[in-house]
Amino acid sequence: METPVLIEIKNLKTHFFLDEGTVQAVNGVDFTIHQHKTLCVVGESGCGKSVTARSILQIVDQPGRIVEGEILYHRPDRLSTAGNGEWTSDEAGASGNSTTEIIDLAALDPRGREIRAIRGQDISMIFQEPMTSLSPIHTVGNQITEAIKLHTDMLDDEADEHAVELLRRVGIPRPEERLETYPFELSGGMRQRVMIAMALSCNPALLIADEPTTAVDVTTQAQILELLEELQDEFGMAIMLITHDLGVVAEMADDVVVMYLGQVAERGDVDSIFHDPKHPYTQSLLKSIPRLGVSRNRQRLDSIRGMVPDPYNRPTGCMFGPRCDHFMPGRCDAVNPPAIPLGPEREVHCLLYEDE
Amino acid sequence: MFQFLLRRLLYMIPTLIAISIVAFVIIQLPPGDFLTTMVASMAAQGEDVDSTALQALTDQYGLGQPVHIQYLKWMQGIVLRGDFGDSFGWNKAVSDLVWSRLALTFVLSLASLLFVWVVAFPIGIYSAVKQYSVGDYVATFFGFLGLAIPNFLLALILMYIAFKYFNQSVGGLFSPEYQEAPWSWGKVADLFAHLWVPVVIIGTAGTASLIRIMRANLLDELRKPYVVTARAKGLPEWRLLFKYPVRVALNPFVSTVGWVLPTLVSGAAIVSIVLSLPTTGPLLIRALQQQDMYLAASFIMLLSILTVIGTLVSDLLLAWLDPRIRME
Numbered sequence: 001m002e003t004p005v006l007i008e009i010k011n012l013k014t015h016f017f018l019d020e021g022t023v024q025a026v027n028g029v030d031f032t033i034h035q036h037k038t039l040c041v042v043g044e045s046g047c048g049k050s051v052t053a054r055s056i057l058q059i060v061d062q063p064g065r066i067v068e069g070e071i072l073y074h075r076p077d078r079l080s081t082a083g084n085g086e087w088t089s090d091e092a093g094a095s096g097n098s099t100t101e102i103i104d105l106a107a108l109d110p111r112g113r114e115i116r117a118i119r120g121q122d123i124s125m126i127f128q129e130p131m132t133s134l135s136p137i138h139t140v141g142n143q144i145t146e147a148i149k150l151h152t153d154m155l156d157d158e159a160d161e162h163a164v165e166l167l168r169r170v171g172i173p174r175p176e177e178r179l180e181t182y183p184f185e186l187s188g189g190m191r192q193r194v195m196i197a198m199a200l201s202c203n204p205a206l207l208i209a210d211e212p213t214t215a216v217d218v219t220t221q222a223q224i225l226e227l228l229e230e231l232q233d234e235f236g237m238a239i240m241l242i243t244h245d246l247g248v249v250a251e252m253a254d255d256v257v258v259m260y261l262g263q264v265a266e267r268g269d270v271d272s273i274f275h276d277p278k279h280p281y282t283q284s285l286l287k288s289i290p291r292l293g294v295s296r297n298r299q300r301l302d303s304i305r306g307m308v309p310d311p312y313n314r315p316t317g318c319m320f321g322p323r324c325d326h327f328m329p330g331r332c333d334a335v336n337p338p339a340i341p342l343g344p345e346r347e348v349h350c351l352l353y354e355d356e
Numbered sequence: 357m358f359q360f361l362l363r364r365l366l367y368m369i370p371t372l373i374a375i376s377i378v379a380f381v382i383i384q385l386p387p388g389d390f391l392t393t394m395v396a397s398m399a400a401q402g403e404d405v406d407s408t409a410l411q412a413l414t415d416q417y418g419l420g421q422p423v424h425i426q427y428l429k430w431m432q433g434i435v436l437r438g439d440f441g442d443s444f445g446w447n448k449a450v451s452d453l454v455w456s457r458l459a460l461t462f463v464l465s466l467a468s469l470l471f472v473w474v475v476a477f478p479i480g481i482y483s484a485v486k487q488y489s490v491g492d493y494v495a496t497f498f499g500f501l502g503l504a505i506p507n508f509l510l511a512l513i514l515m516y517i518a519f520k521y522f523n524q525s526v527g528g529l530f531s532p533e534y535q536e537a538p539w540s541w542g543k544v545a546d547l548f549a550h551l552w553v554p555v556v557i558i559g560t561a562g563t564a565s566l567i568r569i570m571r572a573n574l575l576d577e578l579r580k581p582y583v584v585t586a587r588a589k590g591l592p593e594w595r596l597l598f599k600y601p602v603r604v605a606l607n608p609f610v611s612t613v614g615w616v617l618p619t620l621v622s623g624a625a626i627v628s629i630v631l632s633l634p635t636t637g638p639l640l641i642r643a644l645q646q647q648d649m650y651l652a653a654s655f656i657m658l659l660s661i662l663t664v665i666g667t668l669v670s671d672l673l674l675a676w677l678d679p680r681i682r683m684e
Contacts, residue, residue, distance in 0.1 A: 059587050061579075111593055119590035133581040135600050137678055147589040182679045198589070 005074050006206055006238050007033040007056065012069035012106065014048075014055045023311045025051040025064065027262035030339065033206065033255075035076065038232065038239040040249040040270075042285070043259035044308055049242045052259070053208045056240075057119050058110040071105040075122065076205055121151040124199035128211040130191035134183040140167075141179030144198045151202045166197040169234075170227060189220035196227065200235060207232075208240045213248065225252060246289055250274060255345065258282050261308065261319040264339075268346035278348040281320045318351070326352055357682065360675060368664055375664075379656040380427045383649045389419050390444045390647045417444065430650065441650030445643065450654045453639065458658060460529060461635040463547075465662075467555045469613070472562040477609075480570025481602060487575060495567060502564035511557045511630040518553070529554075529633050557627050566609065573608050577601035607678055613670035 014026040026048040033039045041049045054060045056071055108115040124147075127133040134143060144166065145159040154162065160179060167175035170193040183191055192212060199207055209228065213221035225248065232239055241252055249256055253270040258279065266279035277283045287302040306323040309315055315322050317333040324332065328351065337349045391413055395405050414420050418429065433439035440450035479499075483492045528535075529550045534543045577583070578601050586596045625637025632638070636655060643652040675682045 054584075057588055059584055061584075116590040116592060119588055121590060125585075125588040127581055127585060129581055133585045135582045135586070135604070136680060137604055138599075139679075146586075146591070150590055182683070184680055185683070195585075198585075 003035045003037060004076075005032055006035045006076070007240075008070070008072040008074070009052070009056075010070040010072070012052065012055060012071060013067045014051050014060055014064055015067050016064040018063060021312045024262050024314065025311075026055060028069070029259070029262070029264050031257045031264060031267055032345065033238050033240055035205065035238055036232070036236050037254040038241060038252050039255045039257065040241045040243060040253035041257045041259060042243060042246065042249055043265075044244060046261075046308060046311070047259045048262040049259050050210050053125070053210055053240060053242055056105060056206075056208065057123060057125060058105060058108060058115045059119070059125075060110075066106045069106055073103045073105050073118070073122070075101040075103060117151070120147045120199075120204075121202040122204055123206045123208065124202070124204040125208040125210065126192070126195045126199045126212050128214050130188055130195055130215060131183075133195060134191060136182070136184055139180055139182055140186070140194050143183075144179075144194070144201055147198060148201045162201065163197070166201055167194070169231070170194075170197045170200075171223075172197070188216045189223065192216060192220075192224055193227070196224075196231070200231060200237070203235060204237050206238045206240060208242070210242045211244070212241075213243075213245075221248075228252070246285065258285070261311075261314065263319055263336075264347075264349060265320065266348040266350075268342070272343075272346060278342065278353060279320075279350050280324045280326050280352075284325075318349075328352075357675070360682070361672070364668055364671060368668065371664055372661060375660040376431065376653075376657050377427065379653050379660065380430065380649075381423075382656070383644075383647075383653045384423055386647065388647065390417070390649060391419060393647045394444075430653070440654040443643070443648050443651040445646045445648040445651065450651050453651065454636070454654060454658065457634055457636045457639055460633070461637070462662070464529075464551065464554055464558070464633070464635055467551055468559040468562065471555050471559040472566055473609075475559070476563045476566035476570060480567045481574060481597075483567060483571040484574035484578065484605075485597065487571075492571075499564040499567045502560040505560070507557055507561060508626045508630045510560060511554075511627050514553055514557060515631065528631070529635075554627060554631055554633055557631075570605065570609055573605035574601055577605045580604075603677075607674060610673045610677060611670050613666055613673065 009029055009031050012026055012029045013024070016023040016025055029048070029052055031039070041052065043049050051060060051064065055066055058066070060066070103114070103118070105115065105118070134140075141160060141163055144163040145156070148154055148159040148162055149156075152159075163179060164175045167178055172178055172190060172193055178186075178194075183194070186194065195212075207228075212228070213224050216224065228239060228241075229252065231237075239252075241248070243249060249270065255267070256270050256273040257267040258265045258273070258281065260281050265281045266273065266277070273282065274286065277286055281304075284302065284304045288304060290301055304323055309319075309322065315333065317331075317335055318324070318337050321327055321332040327333075331351055335351065337351045337354075339347045339349055340353045341347045342353065391410060395410065398405055418426060421429075430441055433441060438451065440454070442448065443450050443453055446453055479495050483495045486492055529547055530543065531546050531550070534546045537543055580601070583596065583601055586600050587593075591599070625641060627633070628635045628637035629641065636659065640652065640655045640659075642648075643655065
């Protein structure tokens with residue numbers, strides 16, 4: 001069942017203007033995020049997944065800038081009345097959830113009032129490094145209530161209570177005492193929980209999680225992911241999960257976007273991506289996952305040959321061409337493959353499927 | 357917090373004892389003593405010195421005794437009676453000579469420190485936030501200029517300008533009519549009217565280096581992920597800037613107080629001579645030239661105490677500012 005569209009990204013281009021040249025970190029990306037669903041964005045380091053996420057909130061670091069494209073935010077009804085301190089969770093999958101307002105986030109001034117009202121309230125974000133993503137010199141309570149007080153009319157006491165409630169909800173023991181602690185007194189997993197509590201403090205419509213489990217150990221990783229799923233059921237937000245871990249994708253995703261060098265290679269629902277990958281890049285990614293017990297006769301693990309090209313020296317035609325096993329000379333190095341639709345919300349950027 | 361303070365105060369005791377020994381030993385290091393210097397200068401003027409009178413003076417000042425005995429006697433006087441000994445050159449108790457000058461030095465240092473902070477703080481922030489802008493380059497240019505020009509040269513230039521174009525005498529800390537007058541509101545006002553020249557001169561180098569420090573620190577902090585977190589929360593840029601990165605960047609700013617204080621005091625010496633300020637610097641240098649040992653040792657000792665106190669103050673400020681230090 002399809003739920004209403006929340007974010008529609010159309011031909012997004014975010015470039016970094018450096019002295020050495022222009023880095024086309026995101027170069028023509030299209031995808032859609034649906035309400036209450038989890039979208040996973042996968043790809044190697046430097047493929048532009050984080051920059052795409054940051055473009056949505058307009059927090060791309062200098063000298064990066066959105067140069068083209070639209071990020072259409074279909075603001076759900078319930079949020080147009082947010083800010084009155086009401087804090088009720090939305091029923092997931094409600095069909096009558098009509099959208100009233102469509103905002104092009106890419107067109108907003110990155111320092112302006114409109115985008116600031118959306119950050120932290122409609123769309124919030126958690127980051128990779130819970131160690132450094134929280135201020136070392138402010139208490140946990142201070143940092144959580146800051147967002148609450150910024151976006152709602154709650155008074156100090158109410159904001160504190162709300163923060164305690166959130167901390168309890170994300171599984172932090174003795175939340176009342178935790179308000180007064182500093183991040184450096186908490187473990188990595190606890191800090192990431194604090195980050196999640198902070199991100200959910202204003203009941204956002206979309207939670208962007210930028211590799212939230214990369215910096216924590218495996219047990220904590222599983223707990224954090226499980227927590228995110230629980231919270232999604234309860235709060236009803238959509239999640240955009242950025243990861244390079246295909247195991248995480250299999251566990252969490254409804255929809256998947258595979259990115260390579262600033263472009264979408266392939267996108268679709270999680271089942272078709274895993275069971276019927278079309279793009280050669282997706283296929284090799286899936287082959288390069290080590291599997292326990294499968295390779296009895298000590299085969300070498302498949303890896304994708306070659307290296308990710310230098311960002312200043314991008315290949316012509318298909319970005320994946322130089323590393324592709326199905327490379328067609330004269331075709332793949334001439335044409336940058338357009339999106340070839342394979343079904344609803346399913347498309348691949350590869351010339352192999354041109355005739356279909 | 358109380359424990360921290362107590363611990364720091366206890367650490368100060370051995371530090372100060374060590375400083376007093378070093379100070380005393382340094383004073384004794386040059387060959388000869390006050391009397392040989394005196395005899396030499398008298399002989400240079402063609403006067404003869406009676407050897408029995410010389411012996412009497414040696415006994416009177418206790419100069420014949422071993423160094424450690426002299427040191428212990430000196431310390432005994434300080435600890436038990438607050439008596440820093442007598443100045444040979446001035447024929448006065450050291451404490452009579454020192455306190456008024458020390459107070460003025462302290463006022464001058466404090467005023468310079470405040471000046472340095474008030475100027476360096478906004479410029480440093482601006483330089484970091486608008487890195488590589490015209491304003492940043494201008495601040496950098498004047499910053500390096502301020503660092504590179506020796507204080508005494510700046511003093512001479514300022515004096516020249518003040519005299520030539522404003523017909524104003526900038527030497528000293530008081531106008532002639534207040535020079536010997538007892539303290540009054542008029543004298544205080546007069547002091548502040550004169551204070552700004554040495555404050556600017558002494559503060560220039562410190563300002564320049566603090567601007568660079570603030571800029572470098574803030575540039576580091578501005579790129580930290582917690583800044584992005586705060587931005588993703590929807591905070592306005594300026595509020596975000598002052599609440600997070602500037603707060604963190606303040607740490608080294610505050611810890612510099614410890615070493616800015618002694619540089620201010622020592623930097624003040626040469627400037628004070630040029631500007632003929634009634635501060636500690638000129639007196640200390642004269643005492644050292646004359647081998648006026650109790651006066652010089654007391655000075656070095658007192659300035660060291662100031663430094664130790666400055667370090668303590670900066671540590672306390674740091675602990676107050678940064679929970680990570682407080683919790684240790």
